[in-house]
Amino acid sequence: MSIPITLVAGYLGAGKTTLINRLLHTKIDLSNLAILVNDFGDINIDAKMIRAASADGQVIGLNNGCVCCTIQDDFSQSLERLGHEAIEHILMEASGVASPAKLKAQCHYPGFHPRACFVVIDAVNHVQNCNDKYIGYLVKDQMEQADVLVISKRDMNPDFILTSKATQVNAQTDEIITLLSSKSSIAHADASTQPTLAKRNPPQFTTRTVALSKTINRQVLYQALLELASVIERAKGVLETSQGLVWVQQVGASINITAAHDQTATGLVLIYQPDRAAAVEQQLLRLEAL
Numbered sequence: 001m002s003i004p005i006t007l008v009a010g011y012l013g014a015g016k017t018t019l020i021n022r023l024l025h026t027k028i029d030l031s032n033l034a035i036l037v038n039d040f041g042d043i044n045i046d047a048k049m050i051r052a053a054s055a056d057g058q059v060i061g062l063n064n065g066c067v068c069c070t071i072q073d074d075f076s077q078s079l080e081r082l083g084h085e086a087i088e089h090i091l092m093e094a095s096g097v098a099s100p101a102k103l104k105a106q107c108h109y110p111g112f113h114p115r116a117c118f119v120v121i122d123a124v125n126h127v128q129n130c131n132d133k134y135i136g137y138l139v140k141d142q143m144e145q146a147d148v149l150v151i152s153k154r155d156m157n158p159d160f161i162l163t164s165k166a167t168q169v170n171a172q173t174d175e176i177i178t179l180l181s182s183k184s185s186i187a188h189a190d191a192s193t194q195p196t197l198a199k200r201n202p203p204q205f206t207t208r209t210v211a212l213s214k215t216i217n218r219q220v221l222y223q224a225l226l227e228l229a230s231v232i233e234r235a236k237g238v239l240e241t242s243q244g245l246v247w248v249q250q251v252g253a254s255i256n257i258t259a260a261h262d263q264t265a266t267g268l269v270l271i272y273q274p275d276r277a278a279a280v281e282q283q284l285l286r287l288e289a290l
């Protein structure tokens, strides 16, 4: 019996973790499902968020690099381990820079097979991402290599239209939850367009974790994140504020600060392009001085 691996890919902040958390909040029996979460920061915030949502499911975090380009061995070791357990289905959240085609190739591991790759497309930031010199080709490759395109944040951009031959499903529907949790294979809508493995290297990002030395006010934190937004791709973490412990999520100008119960403060993971390091440093100095 070969175990199916369902992949959830898509660019940084597209809504992969949110989608998986929606699945975990349904009444579907997920007792034989294992979730692998790949994140390239040293602290796996996405895995933390999924663990917080998952009552009894098995959640394994793969940190410190992207599974398809730098930490292939960690992935094989996790599969090796799960092969000995009563697991019937694996759901893997890919890192934001992962190539679906490369990941799928890695899922052809003895005892396992790739079931389908769902690529989450952010209706708010997709066009801008596609036109970005640094990440444009990656976002387009991810889209072309998808079996199913999951459109997130459509409520914030109802007119968003994506031209693609792959099946498209709204991230906020029940249909996507049924598709994700199923174990049956999904074929690409147009089998004649086999995606070619990109020979380009993925864009490199720097990640660092910032531990604030003092408790910050929530409003001040919001303002600081808004200023950071112009120099970073993504921020996420768990921080202590004067109004209690909070989850922090930032993608572009969209900033979410919500109460984090039963968590410990871990700091803020920042993901940015290497040439922005000096600008990030400057913003952080300002943040510390607040």
Ligand SMILES: [Zn+2]
Binding pocket: 066, 067, 068, 069, 070, 097, 098, 099, 202
């Ligand atoms: Zn990769």
